[in-house]
Amino acid sequence: MTLLPEGWxxxxxxxxxxxxxxxxxxxxxxAVRDAKDRSAGYFTTTGRQWAAFIDTVKTDRFN
Structure with missing residues (x-):
C-alpha cells in the first residue's frame, strides 16, 4: 500500500x-499538486474518480 504519492x-x-x-x-x-507550489500539498482521488476525470477531459466535456 502506497501511503505517500510516488512517481510525480x-x-x-x-x-x-x-x-x-x-x-x-x-x-x-x-495525487495531484501544483507544479509551481509543491509545498502547498496535494489532493488524492480514487482510481474510479481519476478514470472518470480523465474520460471527461479526453471527451472534451469541460467546454
Whole structure:
C-alpha cells in the first residue's frame, strides 16, 4: 500500500511551462499538486474518480 504519492510527473504537453499540475501514484488512484507550489500539498482521488476525470477531459466535456 502506497501511503505517500510516488512517481510525480507532468504532461509532456506542458513543455517548459510552469502553470501546470503534476500527477503521482497513490494506492489505487492519483495525487495531484501544483507544479509551481509543491509545498502547498496535494489532493488524492480514487482510481474510479481519476478514470472518470480523465474520460471527461479526453471527451472534451469541460467546454
Amino acid at each position: 510527473r507532468k504532461s509532456s504537453y506542458s513543455g517548459q511551462q510552469s502553470a501546470c499540475v503534476e500527477v503521482g501514484r497513490v494506492n489505487d488512484g492519483a
